Amino acid sequence: MSTDINLSKPEPIILNKQLELFNRTSDVKLTIKALEAGKPVLITEFYSNGLLLLKALKIYLQKKLPNSSFQEQREYRAEYNKLSNLIYVEIVAHNLILKKSPSIGWLKKLYPESSDFLLTFPQIQGLNSAWQWYKNGISVPVLRNKIHPYYGTYFPTRFDHLILFDNWLKRYDGHKKTAIDVGIGSGILSFQMIKYGFQKVFGTDTNPNAIVGLIEYMGDTKLSRKIELDVASLFGKFEKQTELIVFNPPWLPKSHDLDRIDEAIYYDENLFPDFFEGAKQRLLPDGKLVLLFSNLAQITNVSKEHPIEKELAEGGRFQLDNYLKKTVKSASNKTKRDQHWRALEEVELWVLINK
Template sequence: MEAKQILNATDLTIHRPEPIIETIPVLEYFKEIDPKQAVNELLEGNHVLIADQFSSGLLVLNALKDRIYKNQNKQSFENQRNLRDAYRKASQLLLIEISNHRLQVKKAPEIGWLKKLYADTPDFLLPFTDVQGFNSSWQWFEKGIRIPGLKQTLHPFYGTYFPTRFEHIDLFVNYLKKYRGPKESAFDVGIGSGLLSKLLHQFDFKEVHASDINPNALIGTLESEKDSEQKTKLYFGDLFAGTKLKSDLIVFNPPWIPLPKEVSGIDLAIYYDTKLFPRFFEEAHKHLNPEGNVVLLFSNLAGLMDSNFIHPIELELKSKKRFSLVEKTIKKVAAASSKTKRKATWRDEEFVECWVLKLK
């Protein structure tokens, strides 16, 4: 059976932090209270409710970090991971109240996601850290992001991956400018924020199909295209989502780092398991038209982190079974910010890659 195209957001269940709607015991926190008292409650497994102003939540979280991460540099890697887990567990107990889709504290930001994602639930509680994530995401969504080469502003939907560096997008745009093949159809594997699909429309592909295992990505695309004549045909699922489509161009911006542990949610856009690339190449071989191209956007970052890293695209080409290389272009990434936590030596040697493959 051919996979069902997603036409309405109501066909999907959106990913969102679960609202707390039942009555639970809480300690109300005001800025006049020593934040260490709130930290003690959190570490004992009790809920704390921010009751006066938004900045009080930041005070408590900072005090929690100071308590948990004290002398962190003296800890082993395993202990540091345990500390991060302890912080995550305790911070989820720090709550804030929402009523009529507005934060019930003073000097709180306006966050449109509270109404968009919880239309059916006007009054509830959420962990303060989730609200922080909502606030950042709403700023990106509302203001939009200017992407080099994209003629429209990108408004990334909540819970979707979007780039904050654009060198790999530059490589893809340059490829599309040179592309002289058929443009009847293209398939964007893992649409995310919709950036690559928007570029495919911009470069006049007649039909653009896309998939994602994240329902928010599809819901966000439906919303962004509701007033547009250019509609992406969307499918919910992994890789090609069970479709039988064949395309002139398959584009894939996969995760760039091998999976270090079990992850979920948006981290799936960052880390990949060992089966991802073999599955992708097996399916892409079936879904590519004879004269078509597969384009993958990747990075040498994993190789810089691990000298034993095996490049998955190189490994596929060495097998000489399905694909051959048309071209590979690279671009050095911009200098690291002085605030970045990534090792500067990695950033100095890092570059992004655009691989173009064809059927053998």
């Protein structure tokens, strides 16, 4: 398929107005006041000056805002995102002009048409992290080869749900002619299905970067002939009935407007009803529908409603064939966030069949 797809990327910033400048000699408190007043700040001299300002901003906001409950953490992150994205960095000839800056290959790869512009410091941090992941690859316990996630593509940092799916696939004894992977992301579920003998997998994603990244990753290998892709929501152009439909949906209901990577984490109220309606049309009579989910929304009191339980109780389309769950490993000691709910978190594998 053509790779002429519009990528999702940070919009280059061109500013004509005077910016506040920040270096190691600047007054941090006055700079943060400027940010709160909506004034953009340009980092000068060293890359580490940007890190210094971000650290000071975090400390300031942690003192100003409570940060214990799940909801308070969301509010803290929203304020941090708003202010930190007023901190800018200058790019000239696809390189950061700050001394001791990292080399970020995405600047040339994503912006071939413009070489001089500004981006926010958090965007630069995101591009830098994404470049390291892409260049070095990420090991996933259920796959032999590393994945190389493209910029802006969601990839898992915990693997309990993938291990649950892998164990289920080992015992799967149905037909393996075709499968559909809704929201393919970095492709892990599809690679697992190919590993266990599926002849053809159709994968969709609303994020164009996910599709472009997979096209590049697969190249002209056997994988590229076994996995067919479509930039689309839910089932896209794939209308044929299939033996297996797999969906690893977002695990939390949304509370704000989403950007593309957030769509991998938060779902809107129409996602599950639309998915189940489309799945009913595309699942063969003896096919199976597998959803990977979590009780995260319930244990963090974000929602009392479980969308899969609701479908089984009210939808009239599917019945439960199997249900597996696995306790999630406790949060890393390195994390500063209070994640006491992790002790109660379980990932779930739901297998539904036609009624």
